[in-house]
Amino acid sequence: MIDLIQSGLSGLLLGGVFALAAVGLTLVFGVMDVVNFAHGEFVMLGMYIGFFSWSLFGLDPLLSIPIAAVVLAVVGTLVYQGVIRPVLGRNPLAQVIVTFGLLVFLRGLAQFLWTPNERSVQNTIARGLRFEVGGVVVGGPQFVAAVGALLCTAAVAWFIHRTEVGRGLQAAGEDPGGAALMGINPDRMYALSWLLAGGTTGVAGALLINQFSVSPVAGATFGLISFVAVALGGFGSVAGAALAGLMIGVVYGVVGLYASAYATAAALAIYLVVVVARPQGLRGTR
């Protein structure tokens, strides 16, 4: 029983990071109907930035969070300007293929620059922490990642729903033509959504490097889980994606306890069941 609670809790904490990773993805989809299949590779880049800040400059991954956020925000904006903007309004196939090409490219770039070796950080602040309540252990890295992820997710949700610019972002997503008439520049909102998506993904990556090692394929699982969380939550719904991320985390943890090889498969199976029964996702309206 204690094992079950333990794995459920670990899963929930991991789910926090899944939620944050998924938020970036759902933001771009909600605003401009584009699924960034290279999203997992953005997470991987964030993890590498966390790693290299630690190995080259001795920065603790917690301190490198802002660096990762800024760099990934720049990457997100560059990707939007460079390859996404030219294919907007073209056939949907081109958009899918562009981001898949980007996935392969970024993975290849990481392999080329940093070799396929696995790398991980040691002796960080988060690793020194450890909580224990009645036999249930919460590791520092997990705890820090979950708290950081939830704070960041909440900040994004607040920004989108409570600020003027955030509402502009939503407006551009709902009706670009109408938004343009109201003095909102949809193109700038699209760029902003990629900037935000990159930034949140950078935060997620820097939080994850505390807990996981990074290699050029490290993004694969996180990308996969993010798509599932986003689709499950309903494309474009931040709250839905966050909820789905937490849910997948729990499933991941609990299934991982009994059959660790099946953890990802179980998360994907839930996606299939939910989506076939309810094709618009948990909270989506599309």
Next chain:
Amino acid sequence: MATLEGQAPASLGAGPVPVTGPLRYRRWVFLIALAVLLVAYPRVFVSGFAQNVGVNALTFAVAATGWNLLGGFTGQISFGHAMFFGAGMYTTAVFVMAGMSPWISMLPAAAVAATLGVLIGLPCFRLRGHYFSIATIAVGVILLTVVTDRTWLGGPEGLTLPIKDETLWNLQFSLRDLTEYYYVILAIFAVVTGLSFLFVRGRAGRYVRAIRDDDRAAAAVGVPVRRYKLIAVALSGGITALAGSFQVMHALFVDPPSALDLSLSIQIALIAVFGGAGSLWGPLLGGWSIIFVQSYSSVHWQTPGRPVDLLIYGALITIVAVVEPSGLAGLFRRGWRNGERWLATRRGGGVHRVTVTGDRR
């Protein structure tokens, strides 16, 4: 259905275009020239590298031809086609290990893949757009996990096929020279391209293109959307499975990563799209160019431990998707059309023939 064909809304009318004399003639010239090139290739380029490229390019061209029927013509973007490829590999492996000829095993291999496609299609074709694509990824990854756990399929170690006499019937040849393998996969490619041609030029082809362009409108004018999606996925899966059957005979080995990995699904889809989704020649163009670039860069431009092939391949895909979404086939078509226009204006004639180029996206 007569009225349907008579009205010709967008894609329903884009079936076989009434081709005028000179153009039909030119199409045959093109076809024969291509056939001569493909047949002559292994005789002209005899290096091991070139022959490897040829065999792999054609294997992926066959797999991508399968993908193209579902993704390019029917508009259901699948990122799970490795499961059909893997179904072909595993089915052929199991039957050959039981003593059957690989040629005979291609029938059950295609049948298993087609059944798998229909079983997945039944629930998943309710999903649209990205939901469908992600569902195919999910099914593929789940299948990989399940197969890795099956001991009768060799588990994570996979299956190694027995080495037999080097005959055509056993589909095993000397590995010193891949010419025989090349001609076998070339023959398979010719057959599946012929099949695809028959499928897309007739009524079925008009139906699936209508589904691709707008499935609701297609349903509204009486196209049996669900049935034709299922037919497309069965045929698509069956064809991709043939590529897997050949692949396992060439490698004489199959394990879960080589048969079912997500990266294989992505490779199949990207090759089809890079060559030209919805074009019969797209998979051939995509297979040759991608496999060549990958092999060349991994042999010649690589320092140890720093693989460069993925980098170049990814960049190519991204650039082509941005510049010309209909892939290399689209680029060629555009070049061809411009050439014709240029010729026509030089002769001082009209440009009427320029519009008669069949399936435009």
